[in-house]
Amino acid sequence: MIDNISWLAIYPEIVLLVMACVITLVDLGVKSPGRTLTYVLSLLTLGVVAVITGIYAANGNTFYAFGNMVVSDAMGNWLKCAAAIAMAVTLVYGRGYSRDRGMLNGGEYFILSLLALLGMNVMISGNNFLIIYLGLELLTLSSYALVCLRRDNNAAVEAGMKYFVLGALASGFLLYGLSMIYGATGSLDIGEVFKAVNSGLIRHQVLVFGLVFVVAGLAFKLGVVPFHMWVPDVYQGAPTAITMIVGGAPKLAAFAIVIRLLVDGLLPLAFDWQQMLGVLAILSLLIGNLAAIAQTNIKRMLAYSTISQMGFVLLGLMSGVVNGNVEAATAGNAYSASMFYVVSYVLTTLATFGVILLLAREGFESEEIADFAGLNQRSPLYAGVMAVCLFSMAGIPPLVGFYSKLAVLQALVASGSGLYIALAVFAVIMSLIGAFYYLRVVKVMYFDKPITAAKVHAPLDVRAVLVVNGALVLILGIMPGGLMKLCSDAVLRALAS
Incomplete structure (x- = not known):
């Protein structure tokens, strides 16, 4: 019999699923080109889910549901x-x-977005291999459909096909790795897997064999080298509104399943x-930054930027973990730095793509770096927001990107390991190289002649959200303590449970 705690744990997922079904039916009667009713209902649904998960997270309680298959903790709820x-x-x-590109002729854009978020929530809540995999598949299948949503565009369809083929391969890697670990430990429950692995009675070679495939699958979802092949093609080929979906919120869910699988289950x-992870990080920083320098398409440049x-x-x-020693303070500091980095990255990415979307007009995508020439003369506000975001991603103080990089570097140096300190130095050098391609866009916006004199116009809601979004990138950089403490407390509670 399912108790009340179990239902309580999945209220946000229930709201998302029910409302996705309701909005699907309501949308059948919506005639306006902008799908106004569908849009409003979708935003209300997301607002309710954000409030519920925020209340859960603020309470800080951790409880398990449905026979330990689902976990509701502070870290998961803040990420949701x-x-x-x-x-x-x-x-x-x-x-x-x-709307301008005919992608709102039906309500699929909003409904698939809600289903993608449902997949993310299931991934974040998963305390069982099957639950995590089900959430992952719901997210990826929704993402494939979204990338191909502009069916009359060859680039979008091609990007969707590449994403589907490579995504299926990566899902196979992850599933095969999980099945190997299940075969070795005899359990799908992450807690039981931890106990079995920690017992030392299982052959190490079998576990490592499964671990290699699990890490490969996770690396694909994070989009790191050498499993990054899909990232530049999907970012460039997908409609920009969909690129923002693929490149934003799913990174939060990917971080969550890395913590669940590697830290909670396979510590x-x-x-x-x-x-x-060290090899993947080195390759991603090196190839991501060097490849981004050569790009002229801003979406492709941001794709390589994401990899780095x-x-x-x-x-x-x-x-x-340092030399096999697990200390709560060290682990909490490191994992909370990563959580802070992911949250700040998503915040910055949203504002960056928001400006790109504003510059796009019907029949003109504004995807080349040259399209940003003289933006400051056309719209100082949007040029300012874009500059703030680019400076943040480059790691220039006092923006949130600087503090997020600093937090990760401090975690590496605090370990006291010579190797980790060398990695910190390498990361700083790569950041300096990466600053070039961010600053190049700023130079184009402020010092090049504009290619058109047309002013950039935006609806009030878009303008207000973009200003708040850009302001947060600056405010959280100047006062990062609140968000950092929130991440630290959430991670420490997750580790303690």
Whole structure:
């Protein structure tokens, strides 16, 4: 019999599922080109989900439901809250662009976005291999459909096909790795897997074999080298409104399943997966930054930028255990730095793509860096927001991107390991190289002649959200303590449970 605690744990998912079904039916009667009713209902749904998960997270309680298959803890609920807000912001930014390109002829854009968020929530809540995999598949299948939503565009369809083929391959890797670990431990429950691995009675070679495939699957979802092949093509080929969905909130869910699988379930194998994450981080920082320099398409440049940014996240994740010693303070510091980095990255990415969407007009995508020439003369406000975001991603103080990088570097140095300190130095050098391609866009916006004199216009809701979004990038950089404490407390509670 299912108790009340079990239902309480999945209230946000119930709201999302029920409302996705209701909105699907309501949308059948909506005739307006902008799907106004569908849009409003979707935003209300996301607002309710954000409030519920925010209340859960603020309470700080951890409880398990449905026979330990689902966990509701502070870390998961804060990530769900952030994902719901990020998806709402994405819909606000992307509605006008999608309407102009015929992507709102049906309500699929909003409904698939809600289902993608439902998949993220299931991933974040999963305390069982099957639940995590079900959430992952719901997210990826929704994402495939969204990328192909502009069916009359060859680039979008091609991007969707590449995403589907490579995504299926990565899902196979992850599933095969999980099945190997299940075969070795005899359980799908993450807590039981931890106990079995920690017992030391299972052959190490079998576990590491499964671990390699699990890390490969997770690396694909994070979009890190050498599993990054899909990222530039999907970012460039997908409609910009969809690129923002793929590149934003799902990174929060990907971070959550890395913590659930590697830290909660396979921590005794930390020595093995830390080496793998270290190699992935080095390659991502190197190739991501160097490849971004050569790009002229801003979406493709941001794709390679994402790869390098995820390299920093991996550096934080790999520095939680030092020489096989698990200390709550060290681990909490490292994993909370990674969580802070992911949240700040998503916040910055949303504002960046919001400006790109504003510059796009019907029949003109504004995807080349040259399209931003003289933006400051046309619209000082949007040029300012874009500059703030680019400076933040480059790690320039006092913006949130600087503090997030600093937090990860501090976690590496605090470990006291010579190797980790060398990695911190390498990461700083790569950041300096990466600053070039961010500053190049700022130079184009402020010092090049504009290609058109047309002013940039935006609806009031988009303008208001974009200003708040850009302001948060600055405010959280100047006063990062609140968000950092929130991440730290949430991670420590998750580790303690």
